[in-house]
Amino acid sequence: xxxxxxxxxxxxxxxxLQTGAIRPSYQAFSDWxxxxxxxxxxxxRSEAALLFHKVGITFAVYGDEAGAERLIPFDTVPxxxxxxxxxxxxxxxxxxxxxxxxxxxxxxHDHEIVKAGLIPAEQIFANAQYQPAMQGLDLxxxxxxxxxxxxxxxxxxxxYYVLEDNxxxxxxxxxxxxxxKMMMRLFPELFARYPxxxxxxxxxxxxxxxxxxxxxxxPTVVLLTPGPFNSAYFEHAFLAQQMGVELVxxxxxxxxxGFVFMxxxxxxxxxxxxxxxxxxxxxxxxxxRADSMLGVPGLLSVYKxxxxxxxxxxxxxxxxxxxxxxxxxEMIRFYLGEEPILYNVPTWQCRKAxxxxxxxxxxxxxxxxxxxxxxxxxxxxxxxxxxxxxxxFKERVKANPANYIAQPTLCLSSCPTFVERGxxxxxxxxxxxxxxxxxxxxxxxxxxxxxxxxGSLVVNSSQGGGTKDTWILES
Amino acid sequence: MLSRTxxxxxxxxxxxxxxxxxxxxxxxxxxxxxxxQSRGAATELAACLAVTGTLQxxxxxxxxxxxxxLFRFVGVDLENPASVLSCIRQARENAHAVRGQITSxxxxxxxxxxxxxxxxxxxxxxxxxxxxxxxxxxxxxFRGATYGTLQRNDAYNxxxxxxxxxxADNTARLLDVKSQLIAPAVxxxxxxxxxxxxxxxxxxxxxxxRSLSAFEAYHAAYxxxxxxxxxxxxxxLRPDVPRSLRACCDEIRAILPQIESREGDLDxxxxxxxxxxxLALRLEYGAVDEILDTGLHxxxxxxxxxxxxxxxxxxxxxxxxx
Numbered sequence: 001x002x003x004x005x006x007x008x009x010x011x012x013x014x015x016x017l018q019t020g021a022i023r024p025s026y027q028a029f030s031d032w033x034x035x036x037x038x039x040x041x042x043x044x045r046s047e048a049a050l051l052f053h054k055v056g057i058t059f060a061v062y063g064d065e066a067g068a069e070r071l072i073p074f075d076t077v078p079x080x081x082x083x084x085x086x087x088x089x090x091x092x093x094x095x096x097x098x099x100x101x102x103x104x105x106x107x108x109h110d111h112e113i114v115k116a117g118l119i120p121a122e123q124i125f126a127n128a129q130y131q132p133a134m135q136g137l138d139l140x141x142x143x144x145x146x147x148x149x150x151x152x153x154x155x156x157x158x159x160y161y162v163l164e165d166n167x168x169x170x171x172x173x174x175x176x177x178x179x180x181k182m183m184m185r186l187f188p189e190l191f192a193r194y195p196x197x198x199x200x201x202x203x204x205x206x207x208x209x210x211x212x213x214x215x216x217x218x219p220t221v222v223l224l225t226p227g228p229f230n231s232a233y234f235e236h237a238f239l240a241q242q243m244g245v246e247l248v249x250x251x252x253x254x255x256x257x258g259f260v261f262m263x264x265x266x267x268x269x270x271x272x273x274x275x276x277x278x279x280x281x282x283x284x285x286x287x288x289r290a291d292s293m294l295g296v297p298g299l300l301s302v303y304k305x306x307x308x309x310x311x312x313x314x315x316x317x318x319x320x321x322x323x324x325x326x327x328x329x330e331m332i333r334f335y336l337g338e339e340p341i342l343y344n345v346p347t348w349q350c351r352k353a354x355x356x357x358x359x360x361x362x363x364x365x366x367x368x369x370x371x372x373x374x375x376x377x378x379x380x381x382x383x384x385x386x387x388x389x390x391x392x393f394k395e396r397v398k399a400n401p402a403n404y405i406a407q408p409t410l411c412l413s414s415c416p417t418f419v420e421r422g423x424x425x426x427x428x429x430x431x432x433x434x435x436x437x438x439x440x441x442x443x444x445x446x447x448x449x450x451x452x453x454x455g456s457l458v459v460n461s462s463q464g465g466g467t468k469d470t471w472i473l474e475s
Numbered sequence: 476m477l478s479r480t481x482x483x484x485x486x487x488x489x490x491x492x493x494x495x496x497x498x499x500x501x502x503x504x505x506x507x508x509x510x511x512q513s514r515g516a517a518t519e520l521a522a523c524l525a526v527t528g529t530l531q532x533x534x535x536x537x538x539x540x541x542x543x544x545l546f547r548f549v550g551v552d553l554e555n556p557a558s559v560l561s562c563i564r565q566a567r568e569n570a571h572a573v574r575g576q577i578t579s580x581x582x583x584x585x586x587x588x589x590x591x592x593x594x595x596x597x598x599x600x601x602x603x604x605x606x607x608x609x610x611x612x613x614x615x616x617f618r619g620a621t622y623g624t625l626q627r628n629d630a631y632n633x634x635x636x637x638x639x640x641x642x643a644d645n646t647a648r649l650l651d652v653k654s655q656l657i658a659p660a661v662x663x664x665x666x667x668x669x670x671x672x673x674x675x676x677x678x679x680x681x682x683x684x685r686s687l688s689a690f691e692a693y694h695a696a697y698x699x700x701x702x703x704x705x706x707x708x709x710x711x712l713r714p715d716v717p718r719s720l721r722a723c724c725d726e727i728r729a730i731l732p733q734i735e736s737r738e739g740d741l742d743x744x745x746x747x748x749x750x751x752x753x754l755a756l757r758l759e760y761g762a763v764d765e766i767l768d769t770g771l772h773x774x775x776x777x778x779x780x781x782x783x784x785x786x787x788x789x790x791x792x793x794x795x796x797x
Binding site: 227228240249252262263264265266268 | 479
């Protein structure tokens with residue numbers, strides 16, 4: 001018998017109702033769980049860890065000369081999403097990503113949204129992520145963010161909220177795929193009980209999207225990685241292999257006569273689409289950071305001639321910046337004439353005097369983030385911070401208000417998770433991956449990250465987060 | 476295939492082969508140094524450093540030559556970039572970069588080798604013979620995993636190409652250095668032809684054959700006592716001895732046409748194939764008397780130059796497209 005505990009009052013648990021009863025979507029899982037001995041489950045968990053090590057699904061090789069790569073902890077309790085919830089999410093994601101791509105086209109062309117007075121001009125043009133080089137450039141299909149990862153959380157009210165959009169080089173999709181493989185291997189009997197939507201065709205969809213992005217016939221696609229020492233190198237190698245495309249580093253590519261070529265054993269081969277997993281600043285040492293050893297000299301000039309496609313495009317970061325985030329609902333109304341399906345988290349922008357006052361006087365209840373921060377760094381979780389930490393952060397915000405935004409402390413929903421002793425509720429989020437080509441596509445799934453420390457709301461793998469398999473149920 | 480990938484596979488394989496060959500050389504040095512009348516043990520040890528071109532690096536760190544320090548330096552010293560462990564590290568680093576191109580069995584074999592290897596320098600005692608056996612076993616395991624699991628494609632071709640280029644080079648160097656030690660007059664005529672009557676010579680040829688796993692082959696081929704002429708013939712010209720120069724060059728010549736290429740003039744590997752063909756034919760139609768007429772040392776020096784030229788041609792043809 002496995003004891004299941006409720007999270008503190010006021011939190012939403014994915015498996016349990018406030019009464020302690022099992023939600024319908026988890027009933028069959030719960031029945032199965034109660035029939036397993038703790039020893040059998042523990043054995044499966046160590047089997048999973050061993051397999052992940054063997055396959056080399058590892059993370060963070062920074063500073064490692066030894067080859068002792070770290071595993072992201074994997075939890076064997078799945079996150080189950082009922083069919084009707086996913087239908088709503090899928091519609092909402094489609095809508096949101098479409099609007100974000102329209103927004104990017106607009107700010108690099110006619111600036112209609114600025115002219116309409118919906119977003120202050122300096123929010124866009126003074127943004128460090130805005131790339132003047134992109135102004136007026138027409139991209140095939142008008143797509144800027146071919147791959148988008150949208151971070152969603154479920155609040156205490158049971159509703160899903162978008163926490164942030166990732167339009168630069170979102171990562172984590174390999175875990176979505178490998179977690180599913182692992183669950184099917186460890187617990188095949190569960191898949192007989194649940195109509196779980198498959199995710200394994202993601203690499204095929206991704207390759208389609210990348211090929212559609214090029215006007216060339218039968219385009220050659222490559223995946224550009226910073227190299228084996230990047231923390232996400234496993235994913236780069238994994239996706240390249242799954243798609244059957246070359247995994248290249250900057251030194252493998254060169255520019256000649258207005259085109260990009262890769263060096264192969266049979267001579268130079270033209271490259272039409274680069275799925276790049278390196279940041280804008282490192283792409284081309286001639287155009288951006290001159291000290292970049294990762295990029296390809298002259299790449300930007302080829303790009304501007306339309307002779308190579310970059311996925312994602314240069315300059316998409318301006319649309320996922322935390323200072324632009326509060327305007328996304330407006331973008332949806334402006335470009336699509338629709339009401340947003342997915343909620344934004346209410347956000348105070350410290351650059352506004354009124355909002356700053358509110359943030360400073362309520363900081364202990366808020367989550368305060370750096371506008372350009374990522375990975376769970378440079379943020380303050382008010383309720384979890386000491387009064388000294390809050391006071392210190394206030395000074396930082398006062399010193400540079402425009403660099404911060406604040407949001408109410410959301411109660412990320414919890415999901416039962418294996419911990420040192422038994423099973424306990426832990427907070428989770430969800431990152432589905434949305435592909436934009438001729439149409440907007442996605443597999444029914446995503447990466448569920450889980451904060452393994454009791455009470456913690458930080459799910460980032462760099463901060464001790466783990467992952468779960470995400471089951472979208474088919475109706 | 477990407478040029479960089481091909482180069483990394485090729486070097487992964489070369490470094491692993493080099494680690495194995497270094498150990499074979501250390502092994503022969505080690506067993507000779509145990510002999511009571513070992514002729515000039517110091518010369519023997521210095522030869523080991525000469526083969527790897529690390530005599531100066533050694534002298535910079537140690538003031539005298541001792542068998543134990545030499546073993547540490549050439550075997551398990553990670554600060555010596557030419558040591559066995561450094562070779563294993565380089566092989567593993569190359570493998571890491573091309574993980575998508577090799578099978579998981581291959582990756583596990585090489586990664587485990589490195590994980591075990593890096594513990595060795597921290598140990599106060601590393602038993603030489605056990606270390607030699609361990610390195611050879613790890614090398615055999617990786618080769619077996621490659622043979623048994625890897626698709627026959629250019630990854631396989633470049634891995635094998637690297638092995639045989641490295642092996643030919645190593646066999647030639649080992650034969651060169653050892654034959655000079657055993658019979659300094661080998662460049663002239665007679666001594667290599669005479670039976671190895673003096674005990675030290677017998678043990679020296681014996682050790683050389685054993686280090687190249689060719690002792691049984693020698694007896695199967697000649698059923699006669701050891702002498703330098705026959706050892707030379709065996710290690711240079713016999714096609715059926717896997718570490719002989721002839722066997723390596725035959726393999727290289729057979730591998731090259733299997734590498735994907737364009738036709739005719741556009742074939743980037745044309746020059747490589749030409750050089751490899753010349754080298755293989757020279758061995759195929761070579762005779763030991765000719766070699767000894769030239770003098771073994773000058774002949775081997777010429778061979779090493781040619782194989783270095785071949786290595787360079789491979790580099791230009793396949794790894795540096797632009």
